[in-house]
Amino acid sequence: MAAAAAEGQEVPNKRVILKRYVTGHLTEDDMEVVTGAARLAVPPGSAAVVLKNLYVSCDPYMRGRMTKHETPSYVPDFVPGEVLVNFGVSKVVASGHPDFKVGDLVWGITGWEEYTLIPNPESLFKINHPELPLSYYTGVLGMTGLAAWAGFFDVGKPKKGDYVFVSAASGAVGQIVGQLAKLKGCYVVGSAGSDEKVNLLKTKFGFDDAFNYKEAQDLNAALKRCFPEGIDIYFENVGGPTLDAVLLNMRSHGRIPACGMISQYNREQPEGMRNLSSVVAKRLRIEGFMVSDYIGEYRRFEEEMVGYLKEGKVSYVEDVAEGLEKAPAALIGLYSGRNVGKQVVAVARE
Known part of the structure; x- marks a missing residue:
């Protein structure tokens, strides 16, 4: 060649x-x-x-x-x-x-x-x-993994024992976020769109719980069941009704790293939000981020993630x-x- x-x-x-x-x-x-x-x-x-x-x-x-x-x-x-x-x-x-x-x-x-x-x-x-x-x-070793790592640690600022919710949790970013949260000592729940994916979250990725959002008649009720004490960190991948329901279930001073909102990308008119007042009442922080902001951290991220993969601490x-x-x-x-x-x-x- x-x-x-x-x-x-x-x-x-x-x-x-x-x-x-x-x-x-x-x-x-x-x-x-x-x-x-x-x-x-x-x-x-x-x-x-x-x-x-x-x-x-x-x-x-x-x-x-x-x-x-x-x-x-x-x-x-x-x-x-x-x-x-x-x-x-x-x-x-x-x-x-x-x-x-x-x-x-x-x-x-x-x-x-x-x-x-x-x-x-x-x-x-x-x-x-x-x-x-x-x-x-x-x-996992490219921009997807860097987005999960930077969004969770830098924007989410997790502490051991935090209650963490991840939407689109079996997807490219979500599966990594959930496992990083478990390594940090958090309680982690994910949502996904099929029973096969829910099983994957609980068996392969080690989530504490998960649910099929397509079968949840009431997202607010599903979140209350999974988080009776509320959510500290919501890693946002989907937007729309999921974000609206999450706002009702956040704890005071909760953090929402906004990585993406895939449910809105094909819509000509984005869905509105009804529960934004929770941001004020609960003193929430919603912060969007671009993975390009973290390019300077790539080599440090790469070596850390390679270690997790080789040690079997992160599955992909x-x-x-x-x-x-x-x-x-x-x-x-x-x-x-x-x-x-x-x-x-x-x-x-x-």
Whole structure:
């Protein structure tokens, strides 16, 4: 592959593009898998790299980038006709950068395609622990894990004995948050959308309790049953009625790290809240956060999480779709909870 890169070989390049801006529910027809060409060489004199993508991550926030916004969001909108981008795990196949050699394994933002030219690779991270599954760097050892770690510890500020509730608890972030909370000595309950996922929370991830929110006739009652003394920390992943019910069940001076609100992403009109007065009466703190704020902490996080994984203190579940042609359906499945664990797409196997 290094020789091919040096010769600037041109190869087919399967890619997933956005066909149109989206309103309402995302469908597979809003995306398209097309085949173009990629040159396995960097422009002369540049510090670019060419990546062969091995895995790409499916993440809920991608839906927001598919809608045309009148005012800029925290990440730019995707452009119809152009390749989708997100976090992925890749192998360097051509390089003009002194810090990246052909054969290096890296993770960072890349295209939903087989090969990607990265003009400025400064944002890429080298993979320090290739002895673990490389796909972990789309999740538990990547931005997903960093979001769980930073959101729970820095924003949630847990104390031993705290009562912790995690929504979307079997998903990419939730499963990690719950296990970190148990390591901290907290009492942890999670909600998920199927009995299979509830069982996973209680058996594999060690949650103290869990419930199927789709079968809960009354979310307020379900939370009161699980937390008769109230909730200290709610790790927010879903928004909507769940957040509204949680507000009634928070303890005074409770903390709500807001990581995401997946229940609202496909809605043209967001659902309103009725119980916000609880924020005042209970002196609650709701704080949104961006994982990008914690990039400087990544190496410390990585070593801590690698230790937990190798010692068996943190378990991790992935849902792997094979091939880029499966990527649109895999992404859409996030919004109905079809995935079990972190959703990732295998583009090419090492």
